[in-house]
Amino acid sequence: MNTNENTILDKPMTSxxxxxxxxxxxxxxxxxxxxxxxxxxxxPELGLKREEIVFISGIGCSSRFPYYMETFGMHSIxxxxxxxxxxxxASRPELSVWIITGDGDALSIxxxxxxxxxxxxxxxxxxxxxxxxxxLTKGQYSPTSEEGxxxxxxxxxxxxxxxxxxxxxxxxxxxxxxxxxxxxxVHLKEMLRRTHKHKGASFLEIYQNCNVFxxxxxxxxxxxxxxxxxxxxxxxxxxxxxxxxxxxxxxxxGYAPVIVDLADGxxxxxxxxxxxxxxxKAEILTRFFDNPIHENxxxxxxxxIYSEDRPCYEEMLVNQIADTISKxxxxxxxxxxxxxxxxxxx
Amino acid sequence: xxEKKELLxxxxxxxxxxxxxxxxxxxxQFTNTxxxxxxxxxTFPDYPAEIRAPQGTLAGVSGFQIHxxxxxxxxxxxxxxxxxxxxxxxLKANIRLLKQxxxxxxxxxxxxxxxxxxxxxxxxxxxxxxxxxxxYHLYQFDITKLxxxxxxxxxxxxxxxxxxxxxxxxxxxxxxxxxPIENSINFLNEKFSxxxxxxxxxxxxxxxxxxxxxxxxxxxxxxxxxKAKMVPGAYRNIMGNQATAYAMIAASQKAGVNLFYGTYxxxxxxxxxxxxxxxxxxxxxxxxxxxxxxxxxxAIGASFGGSFGTTASSGPGIALKTEAMGLAVNLxxxxxxxxxxxxxxxxxxxxxxxxxxxxxxxxxxxxxxPIPVIAASSPGDCFGAAYEACRIALExxxxxxxxxxxxxxxxxxxxxxxxxxxxxPIHVQFEKPKTNAEEKFLPYKRDEKLSRPWAIPGTKGLEHxxxxxxxxxxxxxxxxxxxxxxxxxxxxAAKVDKIADYIPLQKLDSGNEKAKVLxxxxxxxxxxxxxxxxxxxxxxxxxxxAHLRHVFPFPKNLESILKxxxxxxxxxxxxxxxIKLIRxxxxxxxxxxxxxxxxxxxxSEIKDKVVELSK
Ligand code: SF4
Numbered sequence: 001m002n003t004n005e006n007t008i009l010d011k012p013m014t015s016x017x018x019x020x021x022x023x024x025x026x027x028x029x030x031x032x033x034x035x036x037x038x039x040x041x042x043x044p045e046l047g048l049k050r051e052e053i054v055f056i057s058g059i060g061c062s063s064r065f066p067y068y069m070e071t072f073g074m075h076s077i078x079x080x081x082x083x084x085x086x087x088x089x090a091s092r093p094e095l096s097v098w099i100i101t102g103d104g105d106a107l108s109i110x111x112x113x114x115x116x117x118x119x120x121x122x123x124x125x126x127x128x129x130x131x132x133x134x135x136l137t138k139g140q141y142s143p144t145s146e147e148g149x150x151x152x153x154x155x156x157x158x159x160x161x162x163x164x165x166x167x168x169x170x171x172x173x174x175x176x177x178x179x180x181x182x183x184x185x186v187h188l189k190e191m192l193r194r195t196h197k198h199k200g201a202s203f204l205e206i207y208q209n210c211n212v213f214x215x216x217x218x219x220x221x222x223x224x225x226x227x228x229x230x231x232x233x234x235x236x237x238x239x240x241x242x243x244x245x246x247x248x249x250x251x252x253x254g255y256a257p258v259i260v261d262l263a264d265g266x267x268x269x270x271x272x273x274x275x276x277x278x279x280x281k282a283e284i285l286t287r288f289f290d291n292p293i294h295e296n297x298x299x300x301x302x303x304x305i306y307s308e309d310r311p312c313y314e315e316m317l318v319n320q321i322a323d324t325i326s327k328x329x330x331x332x333x334x335x336x337x338x339x340x341x342x343x344x345x346x
Numbered sequence: 347x348x349e350k351k352e353l354l355x356x357x358x359x360x361x362x363x364x365x366x367x368x369x370x371x372x373x374x375q376f377t378n379t380x381x382x383x384x385x386x387x388x389t390f391p392d393y394p395a396e397i398r399a400p401q402g403t404l405a406g407v408s409g410f411q412i413h414x415x416x417x418x419x420x421x422x423x424x425x426x427x428x429x430x431x432x433x434x435x436x437l438k439a440n441i442r443l444l445k446q447x448x449x450x451x452x453x454x455x456x457x458x459x460x461x462x463x464x465x466x467x468x469x470x471x472x473x474x475x476x477x478x479x480x481x482y483h484l485y486q487f488d489i490t491k492l493x494x495x496x497x498x499x500x501x502x503x504x505x506x507x508x509x510x511x512x513x514x515x516x517x518x519x520x521x522x523x524x525x526p527i528e529n530s531i532n533f534l535n536e537k538f539s540x541x542x543x544x545x546x547x548x549x550x551x552x553x554x555x556x557x558x559x560x561x562x563x564x565x566x567x568x569x570x571x572x573k574a575k576m577v578p579g580a581y582r583n584i585m586g587n588q589a590t591a592y593a594m595i596a597a598s599q600k601a602g603v604n605l606f607y608g609t610y611x612x613x614x615x616x617x618x619x620x621x622x623x624x625x626x627x628x629x630x631x632x633x634x635x636x637x638x639x640x641x642x643x644x645a646i647g648a649s650f651g652g653s654f655g656t657t658a659s660s661g662p663g664i665a666l667k668t669e670a671m672g673l674a675v676n677l678x679x680x681x682x683x684x685x686x687x688x689x690x691x692x693x694x695x696x697x698x699x700x701x702x703x704x705x706x707x708x709x710x711x712x713x714x715x716p717i718p719v720i721a722a723s724s725p726g727d728c729f730g731a732a733y734e735a736c737r738i739a740l741e742x743x744x745x746x747x748x749x750x751x752x753x754x755x756x757x758x759x760x761x762x763x764x765x766x767x768x769x770x771p772i773h774v775q776f777e778k779p780k781t782n783a784e785e786k787f788l789p790y791k792r793d794e795k796l797s798r799p800w801a802i803p804g805t806k807g808l809e810h811x812x813x814x815x816x817x818x819x820x821x822x823x824x825x826x827x828x829x830x831x832x833x834x835x836x837x838x839a840a841k842v843d844k845i846a847d848y849i850p851l852q853k854l855d856s857g858n859e860k861a862k863v864l865x866x867x868x869x870x871x872x873x874x875x876x877x878x879x880x881x882x883x884x885x886x887x888x889x890x891x892a893h894l895r896h897v898f899p900f901p902k903n904l905e906s907i908l909k910x911x912x913x914x915x916x917x918x919x920x921x922x923x924x925i926k927l928i929r930x931x932x933x934x935x936x937x938x939x940x941x942x943x944x945x946x947x948x949x950s951e952i953k954d955k956v957v958e959l960s961k
Contacts, residue, residue: 020811022823054803056647059814066811067824072803074650075813077673080643083635087644088803090631091606091653095803113643116636317631324626331628333599333766336592341382341529342582342763345573 013044031182031208042192058105062129065100079110082117093314097124103144115172120313133214166286175200177306181207183222234303239271282306356415358423363432368512373410381583384573387414390422402464407439416572420873424948434465455490496554517555579762586755589728591621597736601772606648608633608641614752615686638666649679652802658684674745675715681745698944699753702920716842719898721749723872726761743797754870780807789822796841852901857890864911868894878952887960
């Protein structure tokens with residue numbers, strides 16, 4: 001064995017080590033590029049070995065992702081990445097499993113597996129690239145497209161009421177719910193770190209621009225001009241403040257959020273202090289989901305909205321087996337085959 | 347006591363009653379005792395699809411048939427010698443199965459005006475009294491009343507008391523066939539260990555039934571069925587689904603690979619889940635997924651991780667799994683897919699049996715997606731067939747479909763169980779870590795079996811990506827190259843065809859190597875064919891029997907076997923599926939015998955056809 005070469009594999013992982021020899025085939029300008037870059041930047045910081053990392057995706061533009069990550073990966077079938085990852089994690093709890101999915105993949109064809117993975121709380125990371133459109137099939141509306149959207153399949157406007165992915169995940173008892181965007185690398189990297197750190201199913205929705213079929217869907221949240229007024233960056237223990245000059249705050253009036261002007265003499269002491277562990281308030285935050293064309297709408301929330309400690313499925317599965325074995329001993333195949341009642345014919 | 351004893355070689359008893367009468371349990375108890383006693387046997391549970399079909403109606407009748415004897419038994423019996431009818435509907439639904447001169451044991455209480463009306467006989471038309479049963483031996487007594495009398499002092503409610511009336515009939519039949527009741531007492535002790543009053547009353551009623559036979563004058567004859575002369579060895583009684591589950595555990599143990607079972611409940615496959623979920627001491631991971639698709643996908647994920655991913659379902663569930671099966675073909679990972687077939691199409695006949703998913707197994711996927719298919723022929727053979735299916739999946743890096751069906755999955759028979767040591771080894775070798783960073787790992791590089799390496803996450807230097815898109819030869823990278831696609835399609839086909847080099851040659855089950863007629867069967871028709879041919883030979887027919895376990899690919903010598911016969915008869919519980927494959931592959935004018943009634947073949951149906959073809 002050549003120890004010299006051994007050390008090449010043993011040296012700490014860098015972002016470059018995560019790049020594969022495959023050409024990246026997303027459209028130029030696609031938001032996916034930024035997400036790929038941030039993931040490749042953050043992963044080496046996490047103290048993982050490259051061979052312990054697995055990316056599982058379904059079908060869609062975003063689901064090409066595993067081909068560009070020099071880790072273990074599977075580009076599976078439409079909507080099923082979550083189900084495949086569940087089996088993988090159940091069989092190999094020690095792996096770092098990342099699910100790459102999109103709004104159609106996770107919320108339309110794969111909606112069932114998505115909610116069940118969340119309630120079971122497998123310790124995996126789900127990155128949902130939400131671009132509110134079907135990109136790979138060239139421009140039909142998706143389950144997150146806004147009502148009335150004109151697309152190739154809805155020339156007279158979509159009639160579908162859109163999913164609110166974060167509210168859906170709260171409804172499915174997700175233990176970690178966060179939102180970020182492709183155009184804010186600093187925030188996205190921080191959210192990726194938090195996503196990884198959480199033990200349990202971590203759900204990170206990433207607003208991703210599809211510049212070909214739905215360009216600008218999130219500009220209002222990502223553009224310098226409007227970002228500060230339209231987004232609410234939440235942090236645990238900090239008051240809810242937003243606005244061009246951080247001049248606005250949010251206060252809770254009973255269960256009703258109220259926007260207050262800090263310039264009007266409202267003290268930050270009266271503001272809603274973000275608490276990631278507070279389910280009820282997290283649910284209110286996920287409901288900051290108005291279409292921004294409406295007057296008096298709430299800003300869109302970004303950051304870790306909810307996080308909870310709950311035992312993970314795979315952990316309980318392993319424990320249940322270990323418990324049984326410690327009580328009854330290891331299985332004996334001969335005893336199993338013989339059964340309780342047998343007889344001999346001579 | 348002036349009782350008469352008659353010696354019999356074989357007997358078929360059918361227990362029939364309302365769904366709530368506990369006939370399945372009664373039948374299973376009689377089966378276990380009879381197996382322990384040393385008879386050969388075969389059973390056939392026949393229960394309604396509706397869990398709560400209206401009481402007293404034909405739809406609510408649940409039956410359990412057992413055929414046992416001192417001779418070789420291969421089927422649950424075409425007709426029965428004894429029919430236990432707990433109510434009028436049970437009699438009406440089953441009387442056609444009773445032999446001329448057969449015995450009817452009827453519970454008078456189940457023939458009151460209400461039951462007569464619901465069963466369709468009509469209130470004024472009680473078969474127990476109107477003389478229509480004259481050609482049978484009718485024994486009638488009020489089992490309900492007898493049960494209540496024996497528990498008068500128990501303090502239990504009438505409802506609770508009535509629930510144990512099946513123990514009365516079980517005790518009575520034990521007496522009639524001269525079997526010990528201790529085995530069932532042990533069973534009750536375990537089942538009701540936490541409910542002393544229920545336990546006591548069940549045992550009391552069981553004994554009351556036995557003693558009733560002894561003391562009453564109504565029944566003058568007892569029967570003896572001597573032990574069967576079976577191949578020497580160690581035996582136990584086993585049901586098909588149980589045998590399948592045991593084989594999966596055995597294969598994982600022998601291969602040294604963890605077993606993962608992802609599934610979704612469905613009749614008649616759920617008992618595999620019930621069995622495997624009990625076996626945590628073998629490290630078995632069972633996962634009741636949210637649907638059929640998730641069930642197979644979780645198994646694929648587990649196999650990707652280096653466990654042996656397995657799943658099971660029945661027809662409709664298998665249909666849902668087909669896209670993922672195609673993925674598994676492309677991924678070339680081990681995967682076991684079990685189809686416990688039932689009557690179709692669609693929801694079809696959930697509790698009835700059929701062999702109508704063979705073509706689905708072989709062809710039912712988009713694209714060219716060959717998957718090997720193995721079929722089990724009897725409850726005990728579910729073990730051997732499932733073990734072989736696991737072996738092929740693990741050693742050849744491929745999904746494998748195992749076909750069983752409701753008939754053998756729920757049926758039971760004495761089984762000469764193997765020792766762990768005697769089971770054939772299963773060789774699994776995970777790809778070793780790479781120590782040389784320059785050496786590129788090729789996930790689709792093939793060995794002499796044409797299978798690719800099993801390279802599991804966590805192994806240094808083996809990072810690679812696989813998926814459903816077409817792959818380049820060796821590298822596994824995405825490739826849309828026309829030449830490569832054709833090459834890979836043919837490669838995947840060649841890989842599955844190559845399995846034929848690693849399976850046993852086809853043997854004849856019985857008969858001469860050259861004869862007039864060959865009966866070629868697959869799956870659960872085995873027992874009926876075997877028995878039917880014994881009868882046909884007794885009538886002078888020159889007939890042989892070959893039974894396929896490997897349905898795809900076929901054993902290499904199958905063609906040469908087929909060519910030795912003037913006529914090839916293929917009986918199937920479908921509208922003709924294996925026959926299409928045989929005609930297609932070997933261009934021979936095989937003849938079909940098809941039964942699509944949700945019921946197994948009677949041996950006589952096979953015999954009649956063979957006799958006809960032998961003329
Ligand atoms: S279609 Fe849209 S989402 Fe897909 S790669 Fe192009 S820009 Fe990106």
